[in-house]
Amino acid sequence: MRPIARRQFLKVGALGTGLTLANYLRIHATETPASKKRSAIFIFLEGAPSHQDTFDLKPHAPLEVRGEFQSITTNATGVKICEHLPLLAKRADKFAVIRGITHNVADHGLAKKYLLTGNKASQTISYPEYGSIVSHEYPSEAELPTYVSIDESFVGPGYLGSRYSPLTADKPKHGVPYSVRGVSLEDGLTVEKYKSQKKLLDDLDVAFRGFEDLDDQVRGMDRFSQAAYNIIISPRTRAAFDLSKEKPEESERFGKHEFGQSLLLAARLIEAGVHFVTVRLRPAEFDFDTHSDNFPRLRTLLPPLDRGLAALLDRLKERSLLSSTAIMAAGEFGRTPKINKDGGRDHWARAMCALVAGGDVQGGKVVGETDRTAAEPVSAGFSPDDLAASFFANIGIPPDTEFPSNIGRPITLVRDGSPIRGLF
Template sequence: MLSFMGKSPKLCDQLSRREWLRLGGLSAFGLSSGALCSAQASEKRALGKTTGSFGKAKRCIVLFMLGGPPQLETWDPKPAAPKEVRGEFGTTATATPGYHVGELMPLTAKLTERIAVLRAMATDDNAHSSSGYWMLTGRHHSPKGQENALPGAPNNWPSLPAVVRHLKGDRTSLPGAIRLPEEIWNTGRIVWPGQDAGWLGDHADPWLVTCDPNKPDFHVPDIGLPVEISPERFAQRNALRGFMNEHFRSLASTPVQRWSNWQHKAVELLGSPGTQAAFALDQEPETLRDRYGRNRFGQSVLLARRLVEQGVSLVQVNWTRGEDDDNVAPAWDTHAKNAQRLQNALMPPMDQAYSALLEDLEDRGLLEDTLVVWMGEFGRSPKINGQGGRDHWGHCFSVALAGGGVRGGTIHGQSDRQGGYPLDGRVEPQDLAATVFHCLGIEPETMIHDPFGRPLAITTGKPVDAIL
């Protein structure tokens, strides 16, 4: 008779090997190890052994600051450091007693009781593309420190929005995940990896809406009929499409089925009044549009709020380079004239749009179940360089979360005197991913299957309990 002596080693979620053997027969009935782990976690929640924040967020908005926002002028100022470290700006007292942010964040400073700040985020990767891949997917890029990395294997892990869309599906005619106003790219229009569904498949791709919502004639051409096609003509075409699909259904091939699915989604987008309404920014009061800021980022953030109201599970708003940005210091990549860029082009519109979003969500009763994530691919170097700028810095930077299960007024982690390295509370991207999934009601241990059918956990990280 088979027996084990001594203590039985613990496996997933503290199940012993003996318990696994006892339960092993369950796999014959379709209960996988991943499902068993999720079931155990669900049981723990039911018993009240985990935080009540699980699944509190029904939706998520990610604000991604391309280039790497500086931690010292935002969430982690160092007023006692030498000037070449602390920079030219002072600090602002916040609504959280004893906590100060950079002086260029006066509107956000009033809202910190709704915000949790991670001040010891780290990738130890100083390349936009590879550090960004890790932040966007929760998976290491191979190799680390690779600039101008391209999408594709072996760095083909699905992005967080793609995983959310795959697991939650499309709840309305709109896709379950959307990116706007454009994708993230390096100089030369080199698109970063980690922004799409990767090996998970096209069905999970976050829809990319390339647009400028601040333009007077803003519209999304993909969701409207051309002027030369009347509704009656569209109905006739749709009927013909259905007839052809039925005729070829016997082929039962994957490409044909995929084509049919895409057609169905396209027709939904064209025919749904809710879809049209979601993008109708002109329905917003002029005063509210002004509050968000009359610029591409501000109006994109307002559009994100409208999209999550229409049932989109996750919207990612990318702050990309502006029309007047040069290649020396585009977007938040302030290698030169850091102070001037922050004061004139970056901090005021960011502070305005971010604070407007939090207040707007709260006024609508949505902040409690909407997770808002403020992040970039890394931070900036503690010491100001010869061009008056700050360089790439993945060793320690800040991320902020608000709403949807996050405990506001929480400051987690501490950096050293120069804001260069974590002293405690280090958080890596897989932990951030796990926190986002947790707040959205998705177990971090949830399994998805790669093209070879192998089950893989959506993240290897753990939720940051201190802010939940």
């Protein structure tokens, strides 16, 4: 089945009905479900948070390295984290910290591609992001999207093709009615109006007339249009995206900031049956690229991170979903050991860390180690490839799985990585 041209997507998407989800469903159809399914949430901390000021503090390093923050004990023996993460400190038994992750890509764009795919960027291969792999392996029920990205996706489906792109959801804001492309109707139209007048399918029949012969992917459009209609009128799907259904105290528990509300939405989507959610807030809203004023900025950024992640862990645990949901939070690299003249830390790819939880992850432990200034891993360390291999192994997808590609040969899911020992 050959890819549909972009101009055809644009033409189909410009129907004026607000039902762009029909396209989404049409290109996401798969024939056979995977036998084992574990959901996942990837929280991408864009901009690259300082590892030595969050989960890998060095209290005995020189002042120009250790900075202003103190480490605090947690409820896990021997695990210490930053004083500005007190809620996570009380829940350290629910997650593991991986220290000593290392690579050599200190450019934001290339490093993001590396961390979001688990493979170093290539000129010949466009690697898919985590969620697209899960979308390929674990299709959701017809009335649910398989993969949702909050906010926009950065990498995309790569060699898997556009059928494995995410459904993109806007950043939720506390107290503001939430909408997502394809689930909400535009121009003031309501589900009730379309249901009562049966106008929706009539509009689609007219709009799609003549598209049947464009491509194999477009054949059967009527079936996917009906599925889109079913999603939009589905109480289950609409409820999953409706944060107003949460009690005020639950919304408050996650935090009224965009990060907290995004994690609350992610939890609701997992509960509804979505298999993969990426939470990616762009730097304008949640920027860890602290070249200057590192410590004042982290004093603002860490409390929402602390509150949101703690609430997510609690909620999934309370609803017996933590064992079936893998969680990973990481940025694209670490920050320089030595504080610069502007009170900031610059790009540093030779050491970083990640927080992982859920599934088979053993909580309450630290895996890996960096040297006395958090500049290098002790021994070989771990690569982003190893991190990806661990993540996929945790959700039941073998890292050495081969996938068909658009370059004429199968491609191994994680080319150079192996699951990290001691994590599971």
